[in-house]
Amino acid sequence: MFADIVGRENCMTDAAALRVYECDALTGTRVRPAAVVLPANTDEVAACVKRAREHNMAIVPRGSGTGLSGGALPIEGAVVIGTSRMRSILEVDFENQRMRVQPGVINLDISRYLAPHGYYYAPDPSSQSVCSIGGNVAENSGGAHCLKYGFTINHVLALTLVLASGEIVTIGGDSPDPLGYDLISAVVGSEGLLGIVTEVTVRFLRVPQATRTLFATFPSTDEAGEAVSQIIAAGMVPAAIEMMDKLAIEAIVAATHVDWPLDAGAALLMDVDGTTEEVAECADAASEILQRCGAIEIRRPRDDRERQLMWTGRKGAFAAMGRISPNYYVQDGVIPRSDIAPVLREIAELSHESGFRVANVFHAGDGNLHPLVLYDARSGDEAQRAEHVAAEILRICLRHGGSITGEHGVGADKSAYLGEMFGEPDLETMHLVRCAFDSTRTFNPTKVFPSPRLCGDRVGAH
Amino acid sequence: MHAPSSIEELSTLMTALARDRRTLAFTGGASPLDAPYAKPVDELVSTSNLNGIVEYAPSDQVVEVLAGTTIAQLQSTLREHSQRLALDPPEPEHTTIGGAIAANLYGALRTRFGTAKDFVIGMTLVRADGVVARGGGKVVKNVAGFDVPKLMIGSYGTLAGVASVTLRLHPLHQTERNVMFDGCSAAEVRAMTNRLVELQLEPAASCATYDGQFYEHCIRFEGFADGVAAQAEKLGGEARMEIDAIQETARTEGALRLKISALPSHFEAVHLRAIVPLYETLVKTPQVLAYPSVGTFFAGGDVDDVPRVIAAVNAARAVVESLGGTLVLTAAPAAIRDAVDPWGTPPPAFALMRELKSRFDPERRLHPGAFVGGL
Numbered sequence: 001m002f003a004d005i006v007g008r009e010n011c012m013t014d015a016a017a018l019r020v021y022e023c024d025a026l027t028g029t030r031v032r033p034a035a036v037v038l039p040a041n042t043d044e045v046a047a048c049v050k051r052a053r054e055h056n057m058a059i060v061p062r063g064s065g066t067g068l069s070g071g072a073l074p075i076e077g078a079v080v081i082g083t084s085r086m087r088s089i090l091e092v093d094f095e096n097q098r099m100r101v102q103p104g105v106i107n108l109d110i111s112r113y114l115a116p117h118g119y120y121y122a123p124d125p126s127s128q129s130v131c132s133i134g135g136n137v138a139e140n141s142g143g144a145h146c147l148k149y150g151f152t153i154n155h156v157l158a159l160t161l162v163l164a165s166g167e168i169v170t171i172g173g174d175s176p177d178p179l180g181y182d183l184i185s186a187v188v189g190s191e192g193l194l195g196i197v198t199e200v201t202v203r204f205l206r207v208p209q210a211t212r213t214l215f216a217t218f219p220s221t222d223e224a225g226e227a228v229s230q231i232i233a234a235g236m237v238p239a240a241i242e243m244m245d246k247l248a249i250e251a252i253v254a255a256t257h258v259d260w261p262l263d264a265g266a267a268l269l270m271d272v273d274g275t276t277e278e279v280a281e282c283a284d285a286a287s288e289i290l291q292r293c294g295a296i297e298i299r300r301p302r303d304d305r306e307r308q309l310m311w312t313g314r315k316g317a318f319a320a321m322g323r324i325s326p327n328y329y330v331q332d333g334v335i336p337r338s339d340i341a342p343v344l345r346e347i348a349e350l351s352h353e354s355g356f357r358v359a360n361v362f363h364a365g366d367g368n369l370h371p372l373v374l375y376d377a378r379s380g381d382e383a384q385r386a387e388h389v390a391a392e393i394l395r396i397c398l399r400h401g402g403s404i405t406g407e408h409g410v411g412a413d414k415s416a417y418l419g420e421m422f423g424e425p426d427l428e429t430m431h432l433v434r435c436a437f438d439s440t441r442t443f444n445p446t447k448v449f450p451s452p453r454l455c456g457d458r459v460g461a462h
Numbered sequence: 463m464h465a466p467s468s469i470e471e472l473s474t475l476m477t478a479l480a481r482d483r484r485t486l487a488f489t490g491g492a493s494p495l496d497a498p499y500a501k502p503v504d505e506l507v508s509t510s511n512l513n514g515i516v517e518y519a520p521s522d523q524v525v526e527v528l529a530g531t532t533i534a535q536l537q538s539t540l541r542e543h544s545q546r547l548a549l550d551p552p553e554p555e556h557t558t559i560g561g562a563i564a565a566n567l568y569g570a571l572r573t574r575f576g577t578a579k580d581f582v583i584g585m586t587l588v589r590a591d592g593v594v595a596r597g598g599g600k601v602v603k604n605v606a607g608f609d610v611p612k613l614m615i616g617s618y619g620t621l622a623g624v625a626s627v628t629l630r631l632h633p634l635h636q637t638e639r640n641v642m643f644d645g646c647s648a649a650e651v652r653a654m655t656n657r658l659v660e661l662q663l664e665p666a667a668s669c670a671t672y673d674g675q676f677y678e679h680c681i682r683f684e685g686f687a688d689g690v691a692a693q694a695e696k697l698g699g700e701a702r703m704e705i706d707a708i709q710e711t712a713r714t715e716g717a718l719r720l721k722i723s724a725l726p727s728h729f730e731a732v733h734l735r736a737i738v739p740l741y742e743t744l745v746k747t748p749q750v751l752a753y754p755s756v757g758t759f760f761a762g763g764d765v766d767d768v769p770r771v772i773a774a775v776n777a778a779r780a781v782v783e784s785l786g787g788t789l790v791l792t793a794a795p796a797a798i799r800d801a802v803d804p805w806g807t808p809p810p811a812f813a814l815m816r817e818l819k820s821r822f823d824p825e826r827r828l829h830p831g832a833f834v835g836g837l
Contacts, residue, residue, distance in 0.1 A: 095656065095727040096757075118662075140605045151603070153612070154580055163814075171811045174786030176757045177566070177723040179805055180815045180834040181621070185579065185612030189605050209662040233521055235544060235633030274664055278689030334601040338521035366603040367522075403604040410606060421606055422596065429587075429595040429622075430608040436818040448607070 001055065002037040002079070005047045010038040010085065021062070021080050025127075026070040026413050028329075028383065033060065033074035038085045041102075042160055042168055042198040045081060049196065049442075050166035052079045058445050059164075061192040063103065063135025066127040068330055069411030071138060071191045075446055081196055083134045089113060090199065098157055100201045103134025107141075110202065119204045122149035125407065126315040134197050140189030142407040144240040144314070145271065147365035149205070151407070153188040160199035161187060164442040172201065186433050191409050192444040194437035211239070211273040212283040213307045216295040217264035221245050221360065224266035225341035227293035228364040231270075232337060234289060236282050239271040241365035242314050245344070247324065248361040248372070255320030258313040264296060268364065269314050317361040318372065325357070325374035327383065331390045332408040333397030337367035346396050347371055354389045368406035369397065391417065410448045419450040431455075463489075467511035469528075469586060469594060469625045476623060477592030479505060479827070487829040488619040490561030491532060491553075498794040498804040499618070501831040507623065509560050515539055516626055517600070523631040524583070524600055529560025529624045544634040548575035552713045560624045566616030569710070570667035570682070573755045575632065578615045584628030585611035590823040594625070602630045613818075620833045621822040635684035638666070639691070641699040643679040646670070648733035651677050655726060655754040663693050665755075671709050672733075672750035674741060679754070712749035716762030717795050718771060722778070724787025726757040731785060736778035737761060743774040757787075768797045775802050783807055808835035 003011045012018055013035045022030040034057065039045045052059050058078035065072050074080050086102035089110075093099065094117060101110065107128040110121040124143035125131055131141070137159065142151045149155075158172035171183040187194055218224040224243055231238065244252065244267045249260050260267060268290070272282045290298055301307040313320075321328040335343050344360060347369075351358040359372040371393050375386035394404045394417055404410070404417045419427065427449060434441070435455035446452075466472040479486055484504040509530030516526040520543040527536055533547070533554035540546050550569030551562050561567070568577045575581075584598030587610070597610035614624055643654065651670050658665055658681065666684040670677040681697065683690045694701055713719065720740075724732050729752070737759055741748050744763025752759045765771045775798070779789040783806060791804040809815075812835050819826075819837045831837075 093725075093727070096725045097659070140609075142603060142605075146603065150576075150580060151605075153609070154576065169811045169814060171809075171814070173809065174725050175723045175788040176725075177616075177721070177788055177790070179788050179790075179807075179809050180812065180837070181617055181818055182566075182579070182613060182615055183811055183814060183818075185609055185615070186818075189609055206659050206662055208664075229521060232523065235636075237633065274685075275662065275689050275693055277692040278664075278685050281686040281688055334599075334603050336519060336522040336524070336601055338519070363603070367601055368603045401599075402601050403599045403606045405606050406601075406603040407605055414606075418607055421599075425589075425593045425595045426597060427607070428593075429589065429597065429610055432821040433608050433610060433613065433818070436814065436821045 002035060002048055002051055005051065006037050006039050006044055012036040021074060024065040024067045024070060024072040026068055026073065026411070029070060029073060029412065031074045031076055033078050033080045036080040036082060038082045040085050042162065045196055045198050046162045046166045046168050048079070048081055049162050049164065053164065053166065053440070053442060059443050061138065061196045061443065063132035063138065064106070064130050066131040067135060067139060067409060067411065068332065069405065069409040069413040071409050071411040071444070071447060073412045083132060086198065094119070097204050098201055099204060100199055101133055103132060103137070103197050103200055105133050107131050107133055107136055110204070114204055118207050120207055121155070121202060121204045123152050123155055126318065133200050133202065137188050137197050137200055138190065138192045139407070139409045142368070144242055144363055147241060147363065148237050148239045153185060155203045156184055156188055156200060157203055158201035159184060159187055159197050161195040161197055163195045164438040164440050186437070191411060191448050193434055193448060195443060208273040208275070210276045210279040211271055212279050213301050213310060214270045214283060214286060214290065215299040215310055216268045216290045217261055217297050218266045218295055220265035221344045222341045223294040224268050225344060225364070227268060227290050227295070228340060229338050230289045230293060231286055232365065234285060236286060238282070238286065238365060239273045242269040243267070243360070243362055243364035244314070244317065245360040247357060247359035248317055251320040251324045251359060252313045252317055254323035256313045256316055258309055261297070269310055321359060321372050321374065325376070327375050327377045329373040329375065329386050329390045331369065331371045331373065331393050332405045333369045333394050333402055334406040335367045335369065335397050335400045335402040337365065339400045340364060340367065343369070343396060343400055347393055350389060350392055350396070354385070356386055356389050367402065395420070412447055415448055415450050418448065463506045463508050465508040465511045469588065472512065472588050472623060472625055473592050473594045475507065476588050476590070480591050483825065483827065485827045485830055487832070488560070488564065488623055490530060490558030490564070491556035492561065498791040498799050499832045501829060503829060509558060512625065520545060523633070524602065524628060525631060526584070526600060526626055526628040527559055528626050530558050533557050533559060533562060540631060541634065545631045546634050547581060547629055548632045549578060549581055552710045559627055563615050563624055563627060564617065564619045570669045570753055573668045573753060574664065574666045579612055581629045582611050582615060582627060583630050585614060585624060586626040587614060587622040588625050589622045590825070590828055598628065600628050618829065618833050620819060620828050620837055622828070637687045637690050638682060638684040639694045640702050641681045641683070641694050641697050642702050643699050644676070646677040646679050648677065648730045651679050651754050652729040654679055655729070658755065661696055663697060668753065668755045670752045670754055671712070672737065672741070672752070710751060712751035712760040712762045715749060716744070717764045717793065718744065718798060719760065719762040719793040720775065720789060720791050722759040722782050722787060722789045724757050724782055724785050726755060728757070728785045728787065729754055732759060732782060732787065735781040740774050740778050743771050765795055765798065772798055772801045779806055805834040
């Protein structure tokens with residue numbers, strides 16, 4: 001059906017070939033799509049979208065498939081349009097610190113490309129070595145360093161988008177103050193519901209003069225949480241502050257070559273960057289706070305290799321869980337950053353009551369928790385009960401005034417909880433945005449919104 | 463003029479206006495009817511009584527504030543906790559947070575901290591039909607649902623009324639220093655802008671004022687004492703202590719005022735082909751202020767020869783648009799308003815914008831015709 005557009009080898013319809021695309025990194029749910037197509041450019045995407053519409057097929061956009069909320073989970077009868085062949089860097093403008101890339105370009109490849117010139121791309125999700133920039137746009141991806149540098153939304157300057165009609169539109173542009181509504185803010189983080197992004201112009205940054213990394217261990221998450229609050233309260237904006245609890249440290253040590261102490265109750269990994277003198281002052285002040293809050297040990301990596309190792313350990317934390325548990329469910333709640341200690345205590349209680357071990361590894365600086373509920377899928381209904389525990393964790397976050405997702409998205413996984421965070425008028429208002437872009441609800445129709453909605457009704461139409 | 467004093471009152475009012483099919487415009491500190499884009503409406507809704515802080519959590523560096531609160535009022539509360547909103551539009555005594563968001567206003571701090579988009583984390587809005595809706599939240603990191611709040615930034619009150627805003631804050635810096643370079647050509651300003659990047663310096667602000675011949679370029683560093691001193695020394699130049707080294711009169715004085723935005727690499731081209739001709743056309747000491755790292759120029763002055771000024775504005779706009787930039791009138795005498803579109807050529811995605819407007823405001827009652835392309 002699409003072979004004439006993308007070539008036979010880039011159009012998959014048989015069961016064996018489709019298997020790879022049955023899920024994204026939310027591996028618990030699998031759905032076989034009708035077809036998967038891998039177009040090479042904007043025009044091919046537009047032609048595929050038109051063809052899908054002619055056949056009344058839903059469209060599921062897909063980047064690298066590393067999403068943790070099922071944003072790229074296929075829908076029955078739908079065509080998955082993947083961007084994995086769209087991997088070209090199209091234009092680089094050093095003076096204005098911007099570059100235009102295809103959506104399949106891997107996040108880390110942007111920084112790798114820029115590194116010899118002394119620049120980098122700031123958003124750094126843990127999956128950055130495999131996730132695509134198009135997927136980052138769909139999910140408004142963050143990462144450890146968004147504490148100081150912001151999320152994908154703060155780094156996207158222009159987009160080319162294919163709408164449900166097959167029409168190609170460009171939004172944003174060269175002006176630092178583009179005219180009209182800020183459609184980039186609508187598209188970034190819209191989880192593939194508004195269209196398919198086929199080109200992205202990102203802003204990149206100059207590498208800072210200096211980066212200093214601190215690693216500190218604490219008797220428990222209470223002291224570590226307090227240290228985070230105090231560092232923030234002291235007026236510092238570190239580039240990143242990550243926390244790992246005892247269980248997470250254990251898994252990371254088992255999976256990587258870091259020599260972190262196994263008897264610590266919690267650890268903080270922190271980056272301070274900026275100009276040399278600023279970094280020195282800030283690192284000293286932070287060390288003092290860490291000490292005052294009861295740090296057992298504070299380490300500074302000897303060289304860049306050791307620093308990279310520490311960060312590799314942190315970024316590989318989810319995968320490391322495999323060392324201590326057959327399965328795990330990654331949660332992604334957010335809480336006000338001063339509430340870390342009490343929320344962690346509540347999660348510990350929940351873990352105790354439910355009998356499920358919960359490892360915590362998260363972006364402490366902005367209160368973005370990633371509790372990992374450990375379970376064994378082979379054992380009875382454990383998977384289901386683990387998911388229930390994960391849901392309860394979200395409710396704890398909401399009770400503390402937080403959010404059900406900080407960076408993984410709502411997708412297929414959390415749509416049921418969106419209604420616990422937002423009221424009906426809020427959801428209805430979000431839906432107005434969707435209807436403006438895709439009134440046919442062709443793109444990712446079953447995702448994000450808790451219940452099916454039509455685009456017929458308009459606000460204020462009496 | 464209506465001036466509801468709570469979100470509920472605003473909702474009740476908007477519901478009534480929807481029922482009676484009245485058109486309306488929102489007003490913060492300044493009257494939108496003085497703006498060059500203004501169109502006649504049946505009702506004015508002021509946020510002047512919708513003011514104050516709803517919730518402030520210093521330890522989370524987050525504040526929720528009602529739309530009619532002035533920037534100065536907000537900053538003075540934040541200062542007590544050594545924090546600030548790193549957004550510095552001109553005339554903070556009059557500019558309300560709702561107005562700053564509606565018009566996406568910013569000041570020289572954009573150089574380092576960005577725009578409202580980088581601070582707004584949540585919002586309560588009142589839709590055209592009077593329904594109160596929330597978006598975002600009160601945590602700094604959140605991707606739950608569509609980001610309706612960010613869509614309101616720069617929408618000039620044509621999609622919904624902004625009732626309250628939740629903002630992420632920054633710690634107040636320990637010290638600051640302004641480094642000045644006098645007698646700069648446009649080429650030198652651009653070279654200095656590139657040099658800041660090359661030297662890996664992190665100025666909080668960079669702005670340049672033009673006197674008809676030269677630019678005076680002011681670069682501001684903020685942070686810890688040693689860091690600030692080291693950055694300033696590395697750059698050289700003349701250190702000046704005065705806080706208001708940045709002259710913003712180009713944004714507040716003159717009967718005609720406009721903003722030009724283009725890529726920073728076009729600094730000289732915009733200067734030569736747009737700013738200089740405009741400067742020569744305006745009277746009573748025209749003012750020009752630029753944020754070179756951002757790529758924006760603000761020009762202001764008085765008008766005597768209307769047809770000549772109209773021709774100069776149109777010519778400047780043609781130049782700027784050919785460079786991929788935008789020229790927007792922010793103040794203009796009636797004779798110029800009638801002849802020059804305040805916004806310029808609608809962007810390629812205009813049809814999508816029109817669709818968005820029709821979803822949020824299907825009866826076109828929220829300041830109809832005032833926005834880009836007559837939205």
